[in-house]
Amino acid sequence: MNFAIKAALGLAVLGLAACNNPNKYGDGVVDPGGAYGNGTYGAGAGGVSQGNINDPNSPAYFNGKVGDMVHFLVDQSTLSGQATQILAGQAQWLNSHPQYSAIIEGHADEQGTREYNLALGARRASAVQEYLISQGVAGNRLRTVSYGKERPLETCAAESCFAQNRRAVTVISLGAGS
Amino acid sequence: MFRFALAALAALMIGPGVAFAQNGPLHIEIDEGVIEPLPYAMPVFLDEGGGGKLAADISKVVNADLEGTGLFRRIAENAYLQKFSAFNTPVSYADWQAINAQALVVGGVSSQGGKVVVKFRLYDVYSGQELGQGQQLAASADSWRRLAHKVADVIYSRITGESGYFDSRVVFVAESGPKNARQKRLAVMDYDGVNVNYLTDSSTIVLAPRFSPKGDRVLFTTFETGFPRIKIINVSNAAGNILPEVPGTMSFSPRFSPDGGSIVFSLEQNGNTDLYKSGASGGSPVRLTNSPAIETAPSFSPDGSRIVFESDRSGGQQIYIMSAGGGEPTRISFGDGRYGTPVWSPRGDLIAFTKQSGGRFFIGVMRTDGSEERLLTASYLDEGPTWAPNGRVLMFTREAPGAGGGAQLFSVDVSGRNLKKVGNPGGASDPSWGPLRP
8 A cells, every 4th residue: 555655656756757847958958968079969969940939830849848758667668658648749749840850869777787778778769769650750750769878867866866867858850851 | 947847846756745734835726715815025126227116116016916816915025034135046935934925026127128127936935945937028118017917917827826817908988077978988908997098089978898809909889870889999099990780770789709700799670679690890790589678788608609698588687598609598597686797707607797686786696507696796886797817806887876976997806805996097887808918
């Protein structure tokens, strides 16, 4: 009983954090990786004009209002109900903005070995990609990349941070895909 | 040589029962787990002309190597009764027995024709004879640390009966910056953390390098194209190339075969990661595993016939062994928690691994059939063991928790003793221990 309540609470907190996440990227930084140096993100991930968050056609709107990020449970790549809701919104936006393509970045928390986490991040990115394709987004507009545990958002040694780091981020860029 | 042969013969004829009644021949059996380090004496090497400061510097490194194993303890010089004025001064064994030295090392350093020359003799104090022959080694002045490591390797080897590991290098990832913006560079260093040399800049993420069996090339994973790809470079000039791409995939976790001629690695397609094998230049990969699970972190057996790897096909990471040509693997790890990053010992007898259980990480070893699991370390995050060339010591990454937590290299004996941080190379992770250098 006690455990169930805790677990429910944990989920609630997690959900809240995800929703409230003040879009780390909503403040003018489209590419979360930009801070880490050039070249890291490669293929067209950067350089998109952010636009106004209240303009439904802007990348800022995609990142901030639609939501560019979904989270995962420990060692899992299954999409939660909340994640599919966000991804449905992403698909809708991408379907109505064909001039954009996306790279889906998969990430893991640091509680795993480095190479396994790289593979786990790829599983997560792929789960998002498959879902977006199932919602009608053309596969050639979506690429995936895994960063494993190399690019955490949060750095504390606690589940509250690990939960933020187990994520897949849809990074949009101009270009109709390959 | 002649003199030594005679002495050995004499010892044999008299027999250990008489000659070594009290003390036995000078020998450390590492397997028995040394609790009390062997006391030895080593006067600072004599300057035999032009040696200068190097005589003391080389002595210091020899002592650091020997004492760093936890198997030896140097008796302080102020206790020595006999003073050596020359390299060939006859040894007064009684003087060394009186201070309980089991072994005595006498050495000299000189400069000859632009080279540094080191010579040394090792004596078995209680049997009153030289152990092995005196040796002389020469190198350019900037390689003086290698000379010291080689001297220490010979001493270690003669006393333990094992090959040494001091004259070896480690390739690793040098880390700087905070946890959420870590900068990573490929680097090599001596086994003791000295002589750090960078092979890449920090413009992109690099991961999990592996030395070639000869120590002349390095395989690693790089994000320089924006996506994880395998690259192979020469250690001497850092020149190399990214292996050919299989479209739509991520490739990582590369490892050399023991002959250096082929590689095994992970290839991800549509979220599924399997193991593949190819030539060392990456052409026409052959699939070794075929499962919807993650198969990664492979490691060849020393004879090249088998591959140990991790797979989460059972629901969590576990360790499996298969033939080097692929086929049905056998699971060998069955304890609580997750098991990953298996590495086959160069002696062939053990698999070292990372274990995760109860929110902690452990470095451990087990036999190749999974029996006799022993955990050697535990912390918030210990990961990725690599074997010393003689299979007696493991080096691994230890990452501290929290925003300020950095990664450092640690080493531990296969017995679980002598856990320590490796030198001061700065933030460091993903070590791969190279071979003993020629």
